[in-house]
Amino acid sequence: MRIENVVKVAIALAEKGVDYQPKEGAVCPLCKQKIRVVTTKPWDDGVRIRFHRCDNDRCSIHALGIQIKSVQERK
Known part of the structure; x- marks a missing residue:
């Protein structure tokens, strides 16, 4: 795979986002390892957005x- 395609796929997966579970956290959409939280936004209509690395x-x-x-x- 060409490097340009790898970059496009990585960006698309990160922007698409992943589910966050309170007990398990979230995993990287590419390598499937647990990812750490960098920023947590406040609740908004039952949804909370986080950004990870x-x-x-x-x-x-x-x-x-x-x-x-x-x-x-929110459940």
């Missing part, structure tokens, strides 16, 4: 320094 040195999302969005729905 992947700490896996072998992950393209980490190498590009891209933040990953997660969404948590």
Whole structure:
């Protein structure tokens, strides 16, 4: 795969976002490892948005320094 395609896929996955579970947290959409929270936004109509960073040195999302969005729905 060409490097341009890898970058496009990594950006698209990070922007699409992942689900956030209160007990498990969230995982990187590319490497599937747990990701750490960088920013947490306030609740808005039963939804909370967080931004994460992947700490896996072998992950393209980490190498590009891209933040990953997660969404948590209030139950």
